[in-house]
Amino acid sequence: MFIKxxxxxxxxxxxxxxxxxxxxxxxxxxxxxxxxxxxxxxxVIGRNVSNITIVDVYDNVGFDPKFRIGFxxxxxxKLGNNTILFDTGGDSQTLLENLKVAGIKVEDINxxxxxxxxxxxxxxxxxxxxxxxxxxxxIPKSFPQSFKEEIVSKGAEVIEVSxxxxxxxxxxxxxxxxxxxxxxxxxxxxxxxxxxITGCAHPGILNIVRRxxxxxxxxxxxxxxxFHYPPTTVAKELKKLGVKKVAPSHCTGEExxxxxxxxxxxxxxxxxxxxxxxx
Ligand SMILES: [Zn+2]
Ligand SMILES: [Zn+2]
Numbered sequence: 001m002f003i004k005x006x007x008x009x010x011x012x013x014x015x016x017x018x019x020x021x022x023x024x025x026x027x028x029x030x031x032x033x034x035x036x037x038x039x040x041x042x043x044v045i046g047r048n049v050s051n052i053t054i055v056d057v058y059d060n061v062g063f064d065p066k067f068r069i070g071f072x073x074x075x076x077x078k079l080g081n082n083t084i085l086f087d088t089g090g091d092s093q094t095l096l097e098n099l100k101v102a103g104i105k106v107e108d109i110n111x112x113x114x115x116x117x118x119x120x121x122x123x124x125x126x127x128x129x130x131x132x133x134x135x136x137x138x139i140p141k142s143f144p145q146s147f148k149e150e151i152v153s154k155g156a157e158v159i160e161v162s163x164x165x166x167x168x169x170x171x172x173x174x175x176x177x178x179x180x181x182x183x184x185x186x187x188x189x190x191x192x193x194x195x196x197i198t199g200c201a202h203p204g205i206l207n208i209v210r211r212x213x214x215x216x217x218x219x220x221x222x223x224x225x226x227f228h229y230p231p232t233t234v235a236k237e238l239k240k241l242g243v244k245k246v247a248p249s250h251c252t253g254e255e256x257x258x259x260x261x262x263x264x265x266x267x268x269x270x271x272x273x274x275x276x277x278x279x
Contacts, residue, residue, distance in 0.1 A: 048189040049170030052279040053078040054197070054224070056271055057098045058089025058124065061249040064274025066101050070094040072120030073199055073226050073250040076104055077188065082168045084111040085128070085135075086186050087199050090120045092127020098273060106131045111167060112156075113138040115199025116183035117147070129154035138167060142182045164215055174211050178203030185225075187212045190279045193221030193244065200251050201228040209241050219244070222279065224271060226250030235263035247271040 056063065058074030072090035076083060076099070083104070089095045099106060106128070112135050115121050129135070133155035139148070141160040148158045161184055164175040170189050176182040181202040188195035196212045198205060205227045209220055224247035227234065232255055238246060246260050247269035261268045269277060 048191050049079055050191040050279070051079065052170075052188055052190055052195070054195075054277045054279065055102050055104065056249065056273050056275040056277075057085075057102055057104070058087070058095050059249050059271075059273035061252075061272035062274075063270065063272030067098045067274035068094045069273055072123065074121070074124060075197065075225070076102070076109070077171065077186070077197070078104075079170060079188070080168075082111060082171070083109045084113060084167070084171065084186075085109050086113045086197055087115050087121040088112070088124030088128055090123040092124040092130075095124035095128060096131065102274070102276075107134070109135060111136050111138065113167065113173065113184070113186060114140070114143075115185065116140060116181055116202060117143055118181070118200060121199045122147075126150065126154065129156050138165070138173060138184075140176045140182045140184050142176060172215070174208060174215070177208060177211060185212075187215070188279070189216060189218070190221060192279055193219045195222045195224070195279055196220055198223070198225035198227065200226045201230075204228075205230055205234060206237055206241065209238065209243060213241065221245060222247060222269075222277070224248065224269070224277065227252040227256060229253040230256050232256055232259035235259040239263055245269055247275070247277060249275075 055076045057076050058072055060071040062069050070090050074087040074089040076085055136157045136159055137151050138159045138161050141162040151158050161173050162176050165173040172187045173184045176184055183202045185208050186197040194212050194216055198208055220243045222245045223243050227248045228251050234256055245267040246264050248257055248260055249271040
C-alpha cells in the first residue's frame with residue numbers, strides 16, 4: 001500500500017514535470033515563430049533602384065550646424081515606399097531631434113537595420129521604438145538573446161541576419177562579417193552602381209567592399225559611413241577596387257580622411273550629420 005502511494009506520487013510528479021516542460025518548449029517555439037524570423041535568402045538579385053536619398057542623422061562628424069552632434073552613426077535611406085534607419089547613434093534624444101530637423105517623420109520609418117552591437121550604433125534604438133514600434137529590426141544573428149527580447153517587448157519584429165540578405169527591393173545586407181565583432185553593412189543596388197554603407201567597418205572597410213563586389217559582380221559607386229580608422233593607404237586601395245566616390249565619417253579618423261580627400265578630389269564627398277546624398 002505504502003509503495004503504491006509513493007509510485008503514484010512519483011507518477012503524478014513526473015506528469016506535472018512533463019507538462020511544464022512541454023509548455024516551456026511550446027512557448028519558446030511560439031516566441032521564435034512570432035517574433036524572430038530567420039533572414040530571407042537573397043535569391044535572384046532583383047532590379048536595381050534609383051532616386052535614393054541618404055541622410056546622415058547621427059554622427060560625431062559635423063556637417064550642417066542645424067543638427068546635433070553625438071558620438072556614433074546613423075543614417076536614413078529613403079527609396080520607393082521604404083524609409084530605412086541604418087544604425088541609431090548613441091542616444092535617442094539626439095537621434096529623434098535630428099530626424100525632426102531633417103524633416104523625417106519617425107512613423108514613416110518602417111525598417112531599422114543595426115550594423116553591430118556597439119552602443120554608439122544601438123544606443124538610440126529603444127527610445128526610437130517607444131515612438132514607433134511598427135518596424136522590422138534587422139540585426140546580426142549573433143546579438144545577445146536579451147537584446148532581441150527587449151526589441152520584441154517594445155512591439156517590434158526582429159529579423160536575424162547571418163548570411164547575405166535582401167531587406168527590400170534594391171537594399172541588401174552583406175550578412176554578418178568579421179570574427180570578434182560581427183557586423184553587417186548595407187548594400188544599395190543603384191543604377192549608378194553599388195552603394196555600400198558601413199557602421200563602424202570592424203571587419204575592415206576593404207573586406208566589406210570586396211564582399212559587396214563579389215556578391216553582385218558590379219562596380220561600387222559610393223562607400224559611406226565609418227571606415228574604422230584605417231591606415232592612409234586605404235585611399236589608394238579603395239581606388240584600386242574601383243570605388244568611384246567616398247563619403248567617410250564617424251570613425252574614419254583625421255589622417256585617413258585627409259588621404260581619402262587627396263586621392264578622391266572631387267569624388268570625395270564631405271559628410272557628417274545633416275549631410276544629404278542623392279543617388
Ligand atoms: Zn563599433
Ligand atoms: Zn562606431
